[in-house]
Amino acid sequence: MKKVAIDEASVKLKLSYNLSKVRRETYIVDDEDVFIFLTESDEESRIPVLHVEKLNGIGVERREEISVPERRSSVGVNVRKDDVLNEVCEMVHDGYDNDVNDCENVVGTEIVAVERPMERPVNSVEEEDEDDRIDYDDIHNIPRSVEVTPQVIEWDDGTGIEIGQEFCSREAVWELVNRAAKQEVFGVYTIKSDPLRLMLRCRQASKGCTWYLRVARTKKSHFWSVRVHRKMHTCSRSVETTSNSIQRGTPRLIASVLHCDYPGNLETPTPNNIMSIVRGRLGVHCSYSTALRGKMLHVSDVRGTPERSYTMLFSYLYMLEKVNPGTVTYVELEGEKKFKYLFIALGACIEGFRTMRKVIVVDATHLKTVYGGMLVIATAQDPNHHHYPLAFGIIDSENDVSWIWFLEKLKTVYSDVPGLVFISDRHQSIKKVVKTVYPNALHAACIWHLCQNMRDRVKIDKDGAAVKFRDCAHAYTESEFEKEFGHFTSLWPKAADFLVKVGFEKWSRCHFKGDKYNIDTSNSAESINGVFKKARKYHLLPMIDVMISKFSEWFNEHRQDSSSCPITAQVVPTVENILHIRCPIAAKLTVFELNSYNQEYNVIDLNSVSFLVDLKMKSCSCKCFDIDKIPCVHAMAAARHLARKEGRNANTTIYGLCSVYYLIESWALAYYRTLYVVPHESVWVLPAHIKELVAFPPEYTPKGPGRNQEKRFPSVGEARKRRINLEAWLQPEED
Numbered sequence: 001m002k003k004v005a006i007d008e009a010s011v012k013l014k015l016s017y018n019l020s021k022v023r024r025e026t027y028i029v030d031d032e033d034v035f036i037f038l039t040e041s042d043e044e045s046r047i048p049v050l051h052v053e054k055l056n057g058i059g060v061e062r063r064e065e066i067s068v069p070e071r072r073s074s075v076g077v078n079v080r081k082d083d084v085l086n087e088v089c090e091m092v093h094d095g096y097d098n099d100v101n102d103c104e105n106v107v108g109t110e111i112v113a114v115e116r117p118m119e120r121p122v123n124s125v126e127e128e129d130e131d132d133r134i135d136y137d138d139i140h141n142i143p144r145s146v147e148v149t150p151q152v153i154e155w156d157d158g159t160g161i162e163i164g165q166e167f168c169s170r171e172a173v174w175e176l177v178n179r180a181a182k183q184e185v186f187g188v189y190t191i192k193s194d195p196l197r198l199m200l201r202c203r204q205a206s207k208g209c210t211w212y213l214r215v216a217r218t219k220k221s222h223f224w225s226v227r228v229h230r231k232m233h234t235c236s237r238s239v240e241t242t243s244n245s246i247q248r249g250t251p252r253l254i255a256s257v258l259h260c261d262y263p264g265n266l267e268t269p270t271p272n273n274i275m276s277i278v279r280g281r282l283g284v285h286c287s288y289s290t291a292l293r294g295k296m297l298h299v300s301d302v303r304g305t306p307e308r309s310y311t312m313l314f315s316y317l318y319m320l321e322k323v324n325p326g327t328v329t330y331v332e333l334e335g336e337k338k339f340k341y342l343f344i345a346l347g348a349c350i351e352g353f354r355t356m357r358k359v360i361v362v363d364a365t366h367l368k369t370v371y372g373g374m375l376v377i378a379t380a381q382d383p384n385h386h387h388y389p390l391a392f393g394i395i396d397s398e399n400d401v402s403w404i405w406f407l408e409k410l411k412t413v414y415s416d417v418p419g420l421v422f423i424s425d426r427h428q429s430i431k432k433v434v435k436t437v438y439p440n441a442l443h444a445a446c447i448w449h450l451c452q453n454m455r456d457r458v459k460i461d462k463d464g465a466a467v468k469f470r471d472c473a474h475a476y477t478e479s480e481f482e483k484e485f486g487h488f489t490s491l492w493p494k495a496a497d498f499l500v501k502v503g504f505e506k507w508s509r510c511h512f513k514g515d516k517y518n519i520d521t522s523n524s525a526e527s528i529n530g531v532f533k534k535a536r537k538y539h540l541l542p543m544i545d546v547m548i549s550k551f552s553e554w555f556n557e558h559r560q561d562s563s564s565c566p567i568t569a570q571v572v573p574t575v576e577n578i579l580h581i582r583c584p585i586a587a588k589l590t591v592f593e594l595n596s597y598n599q600e601y602n603v604i605d606l607n608s609v610s611f612l613v614d615l616k617m618k619s620c621s622c623k624c625f626d627i628d629k630i631p632c633v634h635a636m637a638a639a640r641h642l643a644r645k646e647g648r649n650a651n652t653t654i655y656g657l658c659s660v661y662y663l664i665e666s667w668a669l670a671y672y673r674t675l676y677v678v679p680h681e682s683v684w685v686l687p688a689h690i691k692e693l694v695a696f697p698p699e700y701t702p703k704g705p706g707r708n709q710e711k712r713f714p715s716v717g718e719a720r721k722r723r724i725n726l727e728a729w730l731q732p733e734e735d
């Protein structure tokens, strides 16, 4: 061979060879590659030709090609793929140039492939020279497949791994290999696995399969790079299929499948569906609990571990406030920075409540995570019967101290305006707290929950009792109520006794002293707790993420609804529909003017019952007008009479009789601002003082018998203690 004078300092050589025309070029990067080149031969036992390319100037020709074979780990809910890719690129450069970056701490860069054919001079001395010599022996021990089983057809392992490809961790390599192993049906056997190396071969290597993977990490770098990969299997799948290796899924395997199918998404199929997906895709069986654990692991990977949720809390809230101006958040810590309480009210909601009926529904539910606690949600009801989020937070349990904390924070954004009404389920515990914090506000019980508790006291015909109870609760006048409740008492005396003890003013519409409008918690589409049933199982930050995206979805939906109303419409659809039904009835009623100056009328209905209507006071003796703030048939008849007398357009008057809260204008105002979800943490820009703030997981007293027990107040008529039923939790969900 001719000797060529080469200055090693300024010239790089690119060595490669082609084993056959069909295969791609193989680059020689290190000693190992040289060894493979020397031992490699084609079908006719010919040694391939070595290509030598001379490149002038180190680094000039450095070519980097980055591909992301799979997007594992944290990819935020709303991050574009480009962003992730850019992020990945930057990380790779940083990590490579100064070797400081610990990739495992960086989300979104779990698996990165980098092709760097010119990175290492061929004559460089590898750090792990000794190890490599041992490896050569390993390779020698593997019989050459072409000699032993020439008739077997080669097949690809399906990993897509390339020489030089880099991984953030050994686990990432395992994840990829395991998934491919299940999918392509081959077995893997570990030759060596230590902090610097991972060497795998086919389980049927003794039968001649040469599949081999060697991934190693230099002491200086945190990346694991593929050094040797013989991707073709020559073994028999039939043998592997019936081998006694355990064909079971692990949570890690499930999570890796979910990473592929639902990158960055917290919402994944139910465990039952995951079980069949994994069975269909990989032919692997897994139990319900494995599927569930894999699902949880996926969530952890996307938004970090439960502990990380607390560490990142302040930074997250800072970003939340930044993207949603006007947002108010509070975090209460106790000894050694342990998380205690959290309060969040979004800016758009604080502003929107100004145009809403002043009725706040407070609901609380237990969180089903390792750290427990309670999720408290305060909502209003928009004029179209939809939940309108006001604030939410985390408290430890239902005791006075934590309720007072939450309500005091609530008061900083929703002040104690006259006429404010609170509706809550946990009536006993929250009642006195509302009185303390909001002295002007009135408190009512949640009809839906009260109905559930009432049913417990009924033995015969629970459904009949529930219907009758609602009739009583919804009665507009006291005389109507007396009649209904008298009937109820005769049928279900025990339940009636219970309802008397609760107090009529807490649940009966006509006895209530404040303005509750037609709001009661039983007429909204679904309970707010039902909406976030799944989210309660997530760690803190993923849960907040899910809640805010749901709120944002509602805002968008109702913003569209309000803008798609016909231009002539003046009140929200539900109210328009009520008026639409009442108009023809009102037209048939007889109206007598009592006082034209005060606009007082006597209206006789079709049953010859007379009602007193006062249009100026927006009142009718049927009380329907007074309570709902929507004109009743009598008021509409009176308005019609007035309009005909004065020759004006009757419609104008009728809309004018409705509360301003029902106007489309008010409705649209409540939703005009966009609710933004927190962007992926890769784009967070945080001031130093925020970065310093950390919280640690709470130390809530476990539920059940314990020191806190005496402080916990049961719901109205709550018959038994509610505890999380782990068995039930692990059962398939209804949807």
Ligand SMILES: [Zn+2]
Binding pocket: 186, 187, 202, 203, 204, 205, 209, 210, 211, 233, 234, 235, 236
């Ligand atoms: Zn094999």
Ligand SMILES: [Zn+2]
Binding pocket: 611, 620, 621, 622, 623, 624, 625, 632, 633, 634, 635
């Ligand atoms: Zn009326």
